[in-house]
Amino acid sequence: MSHGFDAATAAPEARGAAEPRLPGLLGAFDRTMRLLNQVILAVGGLCLVAACLVLTHSVVVRYLLKEPTEWQDEMAVFLIIGATFLSAAGVQAKRGHVAIEALTGLLPPAANRVRLLLADIVSLAFCLFFAWKSWSRDHEAW
Structure with a gap:
């Protein structure tokens, strides 16, 4: 883990190379x-x-x-x-x-990138759902 x-x-001093500039x-x-x-x-x-x-x-x-x-x-x-x-x-x-890094070590890099993308999508979906429900509850309370 x-x-x-x-x-x-x-x-x-322990940080790696700078992240690429977009x-x-x-x-x-x-x-x-x-x-x-x-x-x-x-x-x-x-x-x-x-x-x-x-x-x-x-x-x-x-x-x-x-x-x-x-x-x-x-x-x-x-x-x-x-x-x-x-x-x-x-x-x-x-x-x-x-x-948990069990999957990270077993998956090839391309599959790991897809796994990370899916985790980001699920996180975004949760945040959107939470924001929507929070807004509706706030509106109801108001």
């Missing part, structure tokens, strides 16, 4: 998406820090000040779920998700 992300390979509009789109992913990953990290602070506040208020807490648990859950979904695109772009 591979976790896709290794601190040793993430260090700047021409024209496709290159601009790629750079924009990379920047957007970096911003969203940073926001996801801030959401996790905020969830830690909210839960710490809840513990202090509940046990030291003997006050009931009402909103902290829900807020922490929303922040953690938000961080999870916000970081999904950036993790998928880096192929940093947990993957």
